[in-house]
Amino acid sequence: MSEAIGPPEGFVIGHWTDREGATGCSVVIPPAGSRGGVDVRGGGPGTRETDVIGPLAGTSEVTAVLLTGGSAFGLAAADGVTRWLEENGRGYQTPAGLVPIVPAAVVYDLAEGDARARPGPDAGYAACASAAAGLPERGRVGAGTGTAVGKIRGRDRSKPAGIGYAAARSGSGETVAALAVVNAFGDVIGEDGRVLAGPRGEEGEALSTAEVIAAMKGPPDWAKLEERNTTLVCVMTDAALDKAACTRVARMASGGVARAVDPVHSDVDGDVVFCLSSGSGATDRFTPISIGTIAATVTAAAIRDSLDQVARPA
Numbered sequence: 001m002s003e004a005i006g007p008p009e010g011f012v013i014g015h016w017t018d019r020e021g022a023t024g025c026s027v028v029i030p031p032a033g034s035r036g037g038v039d040v041r042g043g044g045p046g047t048r049e050t051d052v053i054g055p056l057a058g059t060s061e062v063t064a065v066l067l068t069g070g071s072a073f074g075l076a077a078a079d080g081v082t083r084w085l086e087e088n089g090r091g092y093q094t095p096a097g098l099v100p101i102v103p104a105a106v107v108y109d110l111a112e113g114d115a116r117a118r119p120g121p122d123a124g125y126a127a128c129a130s131a132a133a134g135l136p137e138r139g140r141v142g143a144g145t146g147t148a149v150g151k152i153r154g155r156d157r158s159k160p161a162g163i164g165y166a167a168a169r170s171g172s173g174e175t176v177a178a179l180a181v182v183n184a185f186g187d188v189i190g191e192d193g194r195v196l197a198g199p200r201g202e203e204g205e206a207l208s209t210a211e212v213i214a215a216m217k218g219p220p221d222w223a224k225l226e227e228r229n230t231t232l233v234c235v236m237t238d239a240a241l242d243k244a245a246c247t248r249v250a251r252m253a254s255g256g257v258a259r260a261v262d263p264v265h266s267d268v269d270g271d272v273v274f275c276l277s278s279g280s281g282a283t284d285r286f287t288p289i290s291i292g293t294i295a296a297t298v299t300a301a302a303i304r305d306s307l308d309q310v311a312r313p314a
Contacts, residue, residue, distance in 0.1 A: 005167035006134045008175040008238035010278055014131030015142030015163075016077075016124070021117020023109050025068035025077045026142035026163065027127040028179060028234045031278040032090060036062030037246030038103060038274050039254045044228060045270035046106035048075045053103055053243070060243045061092050064128070065274045066104035067143040067181050067232045070118030078104040080124030105272040107183040108228030109146030111155055136179060138163045139309035143232065147183035147306075149261075150198035151226035152209045158226070159197035161188070164306030166298040174239040174279070176294040178253065180302035184271075185229035186210070186263040188307055191300075197307050210262050225268070231257050231303065233273040235295045241277035245288040250275040252292030256299030273299070 007013065010031030017024040030036075036053045048066075052059045066081050068074035082100045085091055091098030110118075127142065138144075144163035151158045161184075167177035182188065187198030187209045199207045235253050250273045257271055258264045265271055275295065 005169065005175065007177045007236050008278060011236050012131040012133050013136040013179060014127040015137060016119060016127040017141045017145050018117050019145065022113025022146035023069035023117050023119060024142040024145040025066060025074060025119040025123050025127050027064055027066050027081055027131060028236065028276065029064045029128065029131050030062065030236065030276045034062055034276050034278045035060050035241060035243045035246050036274060036276050037243060037250045038272065039250040041254055041265040041271045042269035043267035045272055046072050047272060048078055048104040049101065050103050052101060055244050055247045059092060059101055061101055062103060062276055063090050063092065063100040064102050065234050065276065066102055066124060067234065068104060068106050068119050069109040069143050069146055071106055071108045071110050073118040074106045075104055076121055077119040077124030078102045080121035081128055084125045084128035103274060105232050107143060107147060107181055107230045107232060112146030136165055138165050138305065143181040144306060147181060149182060149184045150187045150209055151185050151229060152212050153199040154224055155226050157200045160310050162306045162310045164302040164304065164309060166301035166305055168294050168298050170290055170294055174237060174291065176291055176298055177236045178295065178298040178302040179234045180299060180306060181232040182303050182306040183229055184231050184261045185226065185266060185268045186261045188303060189260055189262050190304065196304060227268045229268055230270040231261055233257065233299050235273065235275040237277050237291055238279045239277060239287055239291045240279035240281040240283050241288060241291065242283045245283045246275040246277050248288045249292040249295050253295040253299045256296035260300040260303035
């Protein structure tokens with residue numbers, strides 16, 4: 001695995017960032033005809049058009065995926081993504097013309113900056129216009145601009161996070177990449193189980209959310225608890241995955257979220273993982289197992305990378 005590996009050929013990623021308002025949005029545009037799947041976990045997801053790419057739905061293609069701040073308000077940015085895609089001849093072919101399929105998911109960042117600053121249609125359009133191939137910009141950009149982790153003691157004692165990225169190649173040369181927007185209730189955990197980013201105590205000392213919860217004698221003050229949290233991931237691959245296989249890979253990649261975030265998938269999280277595949281040809285039985293295994297690894301690495309990017313000097 002190496003951060004020097006860019007997304008699969010034909011995938012482009014773009015951001016729109018409002019640093020003053022502490023919000024933004026990010027878009028992943030795959031090659032035309034790519035398939036997609038999704039895995040939604042936790043008690044508070046905010047999504048659009050996820051049902052249409054479910055394993056039992058009829059549509060197999062995904063034109064773009066939007067990851068956005070602004071809570072439910074931010075879903076409006078998908079309108080701008082759809083407009084940009086239509087103007088550029090991208091979409092699902094119907095008898096009346098192309099219809100872009102743009103699944104979207106949000107993070108709650110209204111408490112970080114200006115609660116009135118939310119990505120809208122123009123922001124989604126701008127993110128598409130900025131999309132480029134190669135390693136994406138990471139850190140406090142796009143949908144990661146106003147994110148934080150470790151919020152059991154409140155957002156004021158949490159740690160800032162952002163957007164992370166990681167990629168790897170399979171033994172047969174297929175690329176698997178993950179873009180992660182990290183706004184978890186829990187902590188980010190290293191490969192060794194150590195807390196990399198979590199809440200701070202009364203004296204500024206580092207705490208473990210899992211240990212804090214385990215030691216509590218009763219419920220928290222719900223009025224002060226940050227109840228709106230999410231980790232969003234978009235897995236990209238050039239492996240040959242059909243729609244059902246994309247869903248299975250997204251589910252396996254959710255295991256990568258669980259490796260890097262603790263606690264995870266709680267009632268106060270709305271975690272969502274997308275998987276996009278541009279590969280051609282039939283899907284054999286082993287490919288989803290291989291790609292899903294790698295997807296979990298790069299997903300965990302992308303979540304940890306979001307902290308590395310935030311820690312780097314500008």
